[in-house]
Amino acid sequence: MTSEHTTPKLERCSRQKFLVWLSVWGLLLAWGLYGAFLCLFKGLNQTGMNNYFVFGLWITVDLAIIALGAGAFFSGFLFYILKVDHLKDLIGAAVVIGFICYSGAIGMLTIDIGQPLRGYFSFWHANVHSMLTEVIFCITCYLFVLTIEFTPLILENKRLSEFPLFKYIGENLHGIMAVFALVGTFLSFFHQGSLGGMFGVLFARPFAYRTGVAIWPWTFFLFILSAIASGPALTTLVVWTTQKVTGKQLVRRSTLSKLAKLSATLFFVYLILKAADTVYWANVTAPQMGFAFTRFYQGPYGMELLFLELFVFGLLPAVLLLIPKAREHDFSLVIGCLFICMGIVLNRFVMTVQTLSIPVLPFEKFVAYAPTWQEWAVAAAVLGYGVIVYSLSYRYLHLFPREHELNA
Amino acid sequence: MNVDRRTFVKGMALAGGGALGIMLSPTPWYLIRDLAFWTQNWPWVPAPAPGEPSFEKSICRICDGGCGINVRKVDMRLVRIDGDKEHPVNQGSICPMGAAALQMLYGPSRTKVPLRRVGPRENPEWRPITWAEAIREVALKVRQLRAAGRPHELACITNSAHSTVNQFFERFLHAVGSRNFMQMNSALEAHSTVLALMQGVDEGIAYDIENARYLLSFGCNLLEGWGACGRMYHAHANRSAHEGGNSLEIVQIEPNLSVTASKASRWIPIKPGTDAALALSIAHVLISDGLYDKTFVERHTFGFEDWKDSDGKRRRGFKSEVLGRYSPRSVELITQVPANVIEEVAHEFAANQPALALGGRCDGSLFAGIYELMAIHSLNALAGNLSRPGGIFLQCDVPLKSLSPVKMDEQAEQGFAIPRSDGAGSKEHPLARHLPHNLDAGKVGVLLIHEVNPSYALPNRKVARAIFEDIPYIVSFSSFIDESSMQADLILPISTPLERWDDHTGAPGIPYPIYGLSHPLVNPLYESRNAGDVLIEIARELGGTIAESFPWNNTVEALRERAAGLYESGTGVIHTAEFSATYMSQTATPTEVKSFPTFSDFWNALVKNCCWSDPQCTTDQLEQTLKTPGKKFEFFSQRLQKTFGYSNDLECMPHYHEPPPNPQGFDLLIMPENLITMADNGLGTPPLLIKQLSNDVLSENDLFVQVNPITAMYQGLKDGESVILESPAGKVRVRIHTFAGVREGVVLIPLGFGHTAYDRFLRNKGVNALEIFDAKMDTVSGLAVWWAVPGKIYKV
Amino acid sequence: MKTESGDQRIARYGMTIDVDKCTGCGTCAVVCHMENNVPFTVDESDKSRNMAWMRIYKVDNGLDYPHVRVVYFPRPCMQCDHHTPCVSVCPASATNYDGLTGIVDQINTRCIGCRYCMAACPYMVRCFNWWDPVWPKDMEKHLNPDVAPRMRGVVEKCTFCSHRYLKAKDKAHNEGRDYLREDEYVPACVEACPVGAMRFGDLNNPEHAVAQLIQSPRAFRLLENLHTEPKVYYLSSYEWVRKLADNFA
Amino acid sequence: MLPTTFEFRWDAGHMIFFGVFYAVVIAIFTSLVYVAVKSIIDVYRDMTARNEANASEHPEHPHEATNEAVIAKS
Amino acid sequence: MKMRDISESQRQFALLGGIFAAALVVSLIMGWILFPSLAYARKAQPINYNPPLHVEQIGITCDTCHFFYEDGSWAGIPTLETCVDCHSDIIGASPEEEKFVNEYVKKNREVKWALYVKQPECVSFSHSSHVRMAKIACETCHGPQGHSDPKDYLANRITNYSYVVYDPRVPLNAFTIIRDKGETVWGTMRMDECTACHRSRGTSTACFICHK
Incomplete structure (x- = not known):
């Protein structure tokens, strides 16, 4: 596999047009960096968070992009381990998206914690019983694995591979990529789960608490399932948009619909389990802790969020994408994938922000959360950073092997 | 950037x-570790230095309660204040204000050097001057007054x-030749008038609670600052019968649910201003059911039965x-209090002797009229509960020991003869x-303000404004930059009680004599001095003769002499x-004054322990408490009749008159x-106390008034809405907070807000409630009556 | 920490607060914030962001005039015993449950400020330094040298005045004994409560007043349904007050 | 991280957590070392192979030859 | 040609290897010697107080100047007041004492002594439990403070932890700090040294005991 690939000339738009494109997203990145500087220099009072809402927009975005970034490990797992060959077209794109999501998430986390310079304390003085320790260990390792998966793509760039050392490193890495895919899968399995476990173990927050097996609450498995369901959906979306923006045919249309089908089936399974978990929690777990189900939904975030999550952004896209004919039309494909991703973002929002809005002390009150522009800026910066990295890698690296064949 | 391959590889x-x-x-790893250590020792985070620990006693002088306090010191820094376990008044209890007093001592609103005002009184600039200059200036002003033959000004x-x-x-005013020495009215001063009228004594009232x-x-807000706050807290502490307390029952009669009402054994909601009617109705039940102390009433009271006066006219009895x-x-x-409740309370009052009927709303200084008290x-x-x-x-x-008599020269005699300009002791x-709230500002040339804030706290707002408009020269002896000193001509910084020698006799409502002596715990932080020393230098x-009236070198000598x-x-x-x-354990033994061999031993012990008291000396003999002409308790006050010449019997006896x-x-109250x-x-108010205010009392700079939800509904107002609260005397902008504990038709506004001076933690927060109260004067006692004012509320 | 009899005993320091006595005056909170150098800002009315180690909740029985009654809940840290919610979630072991004394302490120099413990605590005890704590220039003089002022970006909470435990042990060691008497280690709030509503001591030691008080039928705890086993007991004779302490499905 | 830190106890929780963690770390590093070593060997072998090719065919232009040689060989 | 080519590519490979090795060595030197020495500033005491003279010749014990207050808290470094008991005016011959009396005693200015084992503000160390209860000798943590006269000490610029050497033969630099802390180099103790001792004696290692 390594030898026969040649690095044909990539036709890309003019450098000048590309710079304009970069500068637009660069502006977004700059605005975000300014927001981040304010939060670091003046302190976290710049955000809309307070002692009730200790987690805000950033945690929701973090959890969401890590879940959506699961496309990297899952397609890697399918391609390298289960040898699903039609994924070969977009494995490169998936890895780049995964790298962007994880590095963006970790960037936001360093700004989100109050003392970034002490970040390594979670490694040095680790509390092994905490889900967050597990998340921090796994996300850092997996980011390292993702960089390793990203380097062969870089080293296969035409100009770099002229240097023999880089060429051989690229090839050899590509050779044992299966090992990294396996390690990546294992790590991702744990931290996607632990991100769910982080809120499932809070036995003092009845809205988020779930019983489970051994030390893992059910949300541990639900988060994994929802991550591997939404990962491919995001990959499909990004690849489809790249094709629209560049006007080129990059992957076979069948690959996209196969991926969407895979994502829909997994999402459907996830919805069934989630519904079962919600029913059990509403009738058994919460009442034991003294909370009737309706009690959770009096405040600013009402029952409609649950309806939206399970039906509008849940059942609808899953069913839509399971219909073969629907998958053919671009419009329904994009809407389906988009709704699946939105469903995951909403689920992450409900598990973090809504949990904190519900009072547990009987004489405390419901509170609402409003992020400040600095928070939006940092989130936008991650988006800007992602688009810039993706555009650069699309322009200079050979992400889509079938590009020539399809556009010949 | 076309670096050729070879150099790129080398790079x-x-x-x-x-x-x-x-x-x-190791460099990068140690750098990461050292940076983390750096975040643990940021230079801009204060690091209080350790030092020699020590404890000293003192007296808290924020209110008149005179609680004893323990002050923990580290080297020469005062670090914590706590109640003194051994002090007879509060026995370890302390209110939040006393606990946070250090924030005022070290606070940013302290006066630091003598300041003279330059420019108009509205927006003054201040020029620092030396103490010598300041004293010379005050002496000059006084000398000019005496030269103009107007020492009484x-x-x-x-x-x-x-x-x-x-x-x-x-004494200074006396020596200069002026009677116009005014003290702000204390909490239970109205009761002194009642005692004067009904028992013929001129002492303060005391309750053996x-x-x-x-x-x-x-x-009475027994648990929110009524009387001596520390003492009331201590009484409440061992009130419950659960831990062997003496199961003191409290029945609270007031229109709105206060903390005292919530903690009382029973709360009787009453129509505002009708307490006198309820009291007399309880008396009715006591008399009609024969529950009153007959022997005491027959032998020691006057005017109970109908009687004939000296010229044969029939008089109605109580x-x-x-x-x-x-x-x-x-x-x-x-009163809208059900009749059966009145009977129940009367029977309870009679059954649970010794029982006490307490008057004086809020902190004891508010009352509807002398007749109510x-x-x-x-x-x-009626319960015969006097001196028992x-x-x-x-x-x-x-x-x-009283100070030596004042020496007055001829000019002082003249000035002293002229009656007071605040109308106290006059015919009315x-x-x-x-x-002070009746001061005629036109008749005052030089005003000395000592440790009070009349511009903020005088209930009569017209007089409060007039003082600072008409009086040409005002000297403010103050430890803090308050509203009055901001409008004065000269500010003389006075040491706070923790930095100076001072004494304090008695405490509101305490039956036995108490004397508190506070000594400086720390050298004055700034160029502040003891007001007594300043007066001596001015004299x-x-x-x-003025100098001769002050024979001491400093205040300590006078204290020692007394x-x-x-x-x-x-x-x-x-x-x-x-x-x-350590914090807790201190062994204390009450040692008799007799047991001190010399006066200096006694003095050193008194300075160290700050409190002398004589629990045995109480007025437990009726002769001591009944000094009317007939040595009797007068339901019908002959003194009232004589001084005011009332012909109608009713006006000499307690009665209820419709407001x-x-x-x-x-339509609201x-x-x-x-x-x-x-x-x-x-x-x-120290910043830590403002932190304690809940956000439905103060939100940013908006003050909340409390209203019953039904009243708010009638007025078409929602909880939290901005409104204008207007009374005949003025209007203020506040916000509404609906609370079921407030009676319908009543608006409850908290006091103590709306300061324009002090520091950024207190300035411009809320509104000064006194602006809309504008006190009237009680016909009999002359004290300010501002327990309520009619008002209305409308949207902004 | 040994008892008088000398055997190494596990202490479980706890507190009882008599809610019927508490008048909500705030002395406990003021004294706590003075003792532990808790900062204050110019506008303290945003209660979602102010630093309060001891917060006093004013709660009424929800009835109309004149049947309404008010009760005050002073709420320190509950020092939970069973599976302490905050200790089990802290990633950097910045907060730990000490087996020998039962105190849950907070290491503000190790806290990375991730605030996960604040999400885990059902009692809203923990507060975050959203700003750098600043005192007016001269007010730094009255700061307590036994407690280090914190810096921004870290979480802090009531630690049952653990520095007073150390000072009491210092005094005991200075006198050559290793046990503490009941009144030697008392948090600042309990010592300053003007109405004697709060008592403190070792729940394991039957002679201590708290150990007896928690047996009384008047005793109850906040959120017992969640089984965090808090060590702060509230006492009240009124049923409506006890009903306030927990959620009932 | 290391057994020497204060929090470290030789109990089940730590053994599992750090066991898995160090397994993953070792797995990653051995693969990386393997790749690095293999690449260096490849580069070295590639150099010597190129030299022999230069030596045997005496071409005039050493550079292009290297590329064709490489393509031809792989 | 062939020999030259082989040597040429090998020479190129060797050249790269050489550059790599050279860079490696330089950065190792900078990492191990240059930066650490930059990280530590060399400071001296304001007054060169001579411990052996006081302890050995005059025979003053530690606790004459360093004592416990009544509540068991530690007085630490003596204030001017304690020194003035003997040094109200010049009693010795050394110029340092003369400087001390003129500059500090006469002007009643407190000496800003540098503490070698000073813990940062966020750490509470109880002398009472260590000295009175555990009966640990001063030298255990302070080293031979009374028996030698360290001219100067090293202080970390970022964390201002300080280190000192009593034996003049031992050089005081960043390297020796890392290598033999606790044997010949004394200074601010870090957590691992304290916990090791606590664990060996079985005393409590609750966090609030040290973390203030």
Whole structure:
């Protein structure tokens, strides 16, 4: 596999047009960096968070992009381990998206914690019983694995591979990529789960608490399932948009619909389990802790969020994408994938922000959360950073092997 | 950037080698660790230095309660204040204000150097001057007044404490030739008038709450600062029967649910302003059911039965008056308190002797009229509860040696003859001693303000404004930059009680004599001085008889001279304590004054332990408490009849008179609320106390008034809405907070807000409730009556 | 920490607060914030962001005039015993449950400020330094040298005045004994409560007043349904007050 | 991280957590070292192969030859 | 040609290897020697107080100047007041004492002594439990403070932890700090040294005991 690939000339738009494109997203990145500087220099009072809402927009975005970034490990797992060959077209794109999501998430986390310079304390003085320790260990390792998966793509760039050392490193890495895919899968399995476990173990927050097996609450498995369901959906979306923006045919249309089908089936399974978990929690777990189900939904975030999550952004896209004919039309494909991703973002929002809005002390009150522009800026910066990295890698690296064949 | 391949490769090799080398050296790893350590010791985070620990006792002088405090010191820094376990008044209890007093001592609103005002009074600039210049300037002003033959135009307003420094001010004015020495009215001063009228004594009232079993409280905020706050807290501490307490029952009678009402055994909601009717109705039940102390009433009271006066005219007695007009049925209509509740309370009052009927709303200084307090006091007489354990006593004088008489020259004699310019002791207000809220500003040339804030705290707003417009020269002796000193001409920084020598006699409501002496715990932080020393220097500057009236070098000598009286009296005890330098354990033994061999031993013990008291010396003999012409308790006050020449019997006896109807459009009733965390006597409130305010009292700079939800609905207002609260005297902008504890038709506004001076933590927060109260004067006692004012509310 | 009899005993320091006595005056909170150098800002009315180690909740029984009654809940840290919610979630072991004394302490120099413990605590005890704590210039003089002022970006909470435990042990060691008497280690709030509503001591030691008080039928705890086993007991004779302490499905 | 830190106890929780963690770390690093070593060997072998090719065919232009040689060989 | 080519490519490979190795060595030197020495500033005491003279010749014991207050808290470094008991005026011959009396005693200015083992503000160390209860000798943590006269000490610029050497033969630099802390180099103790001792004696290692 390594030898026969040649690095044909990539036709890309003019450098000048590309710079304009970069500068637009660069502006977004700059605005975000300014927001981040304010939060670091003046302190976290710049955000809309307070002692009730200790987690805000950033945690929701973090959890969401890590879940959506699961496309990297899952397609890697399918391609390298289960040898699903039609994924070969977009494995490169998936890895780049995964790298962007994880590095963006970790960037936001360093700004989100109050003392970034002490970040390594979670490694040095680790509390092994905490889900967050597990998340921090796994996300850092997996980011390292993702960089390793990203380097062969870089080293296969035409100009770099002229240097023999880089060429051989690229090839050899590509050779044992299966090992990294396996390690990546294992790590991702744990931290996607632990991100769910982080809120499932809070036995003092009845809205988020779930019983489970051994030390893992059910949300541990639900988060994994929802991550591997939404990962491919995001990959499909990004690849489809790249094709629209560049006007080129990059992957076979069948690959996209196969991926969407895979994502829909997994999402459907996830919805069934989630519904079962919600029913059990509403009738058994919460009442034991003294909370009737309706009690959770009096405040600013009402029952409609649950309806939206399970039906509008849940059942609808899953069913839509399971219909073969629907998958053919671009419009329904994009809407389906988009709704699946939105469903995951909403689920992450409900598990973090809504949990904190519900009072547990009987004489405390419901509170609402409003992020400040600095928070939006940092989130936008991650988006800007992602688009810039993706555009650069699309322009200079050979992400889509079938590009020539399809556009010949 | 077309670096050719060869150099690029060399660059890569160089970078690779360097990176590997650095990674293998400890530098990056130790740098990461040191940066983390750096975040643990940021230079801008304060690091309080350790030092020699020590404990000292002192007296808290923020209010008149005179609680004893323990102050923990580290080297010369005061670190914490806590109640003194051995002090007879508060026995370890302390209110939040006393606990946070250090924030005022070290606070940003302290006056630091003498300042003279330059520019207009509206927006003054201040020029720092030396103490010598300041003293010379004040002496010059006084000398000009005397030269112009108007020494009586020198006036002074000071706080209500009985302290030597206040006596120095009175003495200074006396020596200069002016009677206009005014003290702000203290909490239970109205009761002194009642005692003067019904018992013929001119002492403060005292309650033996520790031995009482039943308190019938007419609107007194017992647990929010009424009387001596520390003492009331301590009484409440061992009130419950669960831990062997003496199960003191408290019945709270007031229109709105206060903290006291919530903690009371029973709360009786009453229509505002009708307490007198309820008291007399309770008297009706006591008399009609024969539950009153017959022997005491027959032998020791006058005017109970109908009687004939000297020229044969028939006079109605208290009994027939009460039985005639105050039956529970008819009083139910007036007070909206059900008749059966009145009977129940009366029977409980009679059954749980010794019982006390307490008057004086809020912190004790608000009342509807003297007749209301007389009605409440007559209940105590009916129960025969005078000079008996658990009953009414008088405040005993502390046997201090009085200062040598004032020497007056001829000019001083002239000035002294001219009557007071605040109308106290005049024909209209014969019974009053100090009426600062009635001061005629036109008649004052030089005003000395000592440790009070009349511009903020005087209930009569017209006079408060007039003082600072018409009086040409005002000197402010103040530790803090408050509203009054901002509008003064000269600010003289005065050391706070923790930095100076000061004393304090008695405490509101305490039956036995108490003397508190506070010594400096720390050297003055700034160029502040003791007000007594300043007066001595001014007197020396003036020379003549004024200088001779101040024979001491400093205040300590005077204190020492006065304390000699205590030593010679040979009575009372000092709780001498040895600190074992931790928070809790201190062993203290009350040592008799007699047991001190020399006066200097006594003086050193008194300075160290700050408190002398004589628990045995109480007015437990009726002769001591009944000094009317007939040596009897007078239901019908002959003194009232003589001084005011009332012909109608009713006006000489406690009775209830219908308050005037509300003016047009003002259908609500605005009542003040006394928060324990806010200083409402014009003093500043420390930041940590403002932190304690919940956000439905103060939100950013908006003050909340409390209204019943139904009243708010009628007015079409929602919770949290911005409104204008208007009374005939003024209007303020506030926000609404609906609370079911407030009676319908009543608006409750907290006191202590709306400061324009002090520091950024207190300035411009809320509005000064006094702006809309504008006190009237009680016809009999002349004291300010502002317990409520009619008002209206409308959207902004 | 040994008892008088000398055997190494596990202490479980706890507190009882008599809610019927508490008048909500705030002395406990003021004294706590003075003792532990808790900062204050110019506008303290945003209660979602102010630093309060001890917060006093004013709660009424929800009835109309004149049947309404008010009760005050002073709420320190509950020092939970069973599976302490905050200790089990802290990633950097910045907060730990000490087996020998039962105190849950907070290491503000190790806290990375991730605020996960604040999400885990059901009692809203923990507060975050959203700003750098600043005192007016001279007010730094009254700061307590036994407690280090914190810096921004870290979480802090009531630690049952653990520095007073150390000072009491210092005094005991200085006198050559290793046990503490009941009144030697008392948090600042309990010592300053003007109405004697709060008692403190070792729940394991039957002679201590708290150990007896928690047996009384008046005793109850906040959120017992969640089984965090808090060590702060509230006492009240009124049923409506006890009903306030927990959620009932 | 290391057994020497204060929090470290030789109990089940730590053994599992750090066991898995160090397994993953070792797995990653051994693969990386393997790749690095193999690449260096490849580069070295590639160099020597190129030299022999230069030596045997005496071409005039060493550079292009290297590329074709490489393509031809792989 | 062939020999030259082989040597040429090998020479190129060797050249790269050489550059890599050179860079490696330089950065190792900088990492191990240059930066650490930059990280530590060399400081001296304001007054060169001579411990052996006081302790050995005059025979003053530690606790004459360093004592416990009544509540068991530690007085630490003596204030001027304690020194003035003997040094109200010049009693010795050394110029340092003369400087001390003139500059500090006469002007009643407190000496800003540098503490070698000073813990940062966020750490609480109880001398009472260590000295009185555990009966640990001063030298255990302070080293031979009374028996030698360290001219100067090293202080970390970022964390201002300080280190000192009593034996003049031992050089005081960043390297020796890392290598033999606790044997010949004394200074601010870090957590691992304290916990090791606590664990060996079985005393409590609750966090609030040390973390203030």
